[in-house]
Amino acid sequence: MxxxxxxxxxxxxxxxxxxxxxxxxxxxxxxxxxxxxxxxxxxxxxxxxxxxxxxHGCLSPRLKQAVALVVAADNHCDYSIARHSTLLQELGVDPKEVLLIRTNPDHAHFGSKDHAILELARHANLDPYNHAERLVAAAREQGARDDEILEAIGVMEMITGFTKFIEVMAVPPD
Known part of the structure; x- marks a missing residue:
């Protein structure tokens, strides 16, 4: 309730x-x-x-939803896991790929730049004080621009806040 x-x-x-x-x-x-x-x-x-x-923004909807799903899963928010899984499927992502993004994002089917961005955003959520400099550099080496990096970190930060709000307030699924 x-x-x-x-x-x-x-x-x-x-x-x-x-x-x-x-x-x-x-x-x-x-x-x-x-x-x-x-x-x-x-x-x-x-x-x-x-x-x-x-x-809006510069990242693909698929990558933004993947960042959101990974953050939701890492933050154990069932509401957000269900929501972002559904949104990925509505974008045409196969349910098996959605499960892979959620449970093992290192093996999800993304290009090297998107993988680097996803890894950076996930790491920023789980351990922002450790190796961030290396992960930002790795994303840039794969071609990520500053606006793409900022957007991915913004999605992570926003979804982290939403997941905490949803869990504390026990917001029911849609």
Whole structure:
């Protein structure tokens, strides 16, 4: 049972506008955004960050969703694991490949640059104080640009925050 109410029909103009934009971009309003709607400013800020990283940006949707799935799995967030697994499948990724990304991302089918970016983002989540310099350099050696590196770290950071929020507040699956 959720520890916070999920807003279905916002009473304020800010949340109403954000919900309309989320529905237009994603097709529905995920439950974690419905939970954030209890604080319209926080809902708006989180949607703007999500939109900048996951809807727009320079990395492929497949790589961004892979980073999100790996971070969700490493953070043991069942809601986010299910959500990002589904989103990867909606992008045309085979369910066996989704499982591989989730459980053994080193063997997932990505090019060398995307592997380096995924490894950097995962490492930044699990152990940000150890070998980050080496992993950033490795990503650059594989052709990653600074904007791509920043976007991957941004996705990691955002998903880490979302997974912690979802778990603490016991947000139910969509």
């Amino acid at each position: 959720s520890r916070i109410s999920l807003v279905d029909s916002p009473a304020d103009d800010v949340s109403t506008a954000v919900f309309a934009e989320i529905e237009q971009e994603l097709g529905d309003v995920p439950n974690f955004f419905r939970a954030y709607a209890n604080h319209p400013g926080l809902l708006s800020a989180n949607w703007e960050k999500y939109k900048a990283l996951m809807v």
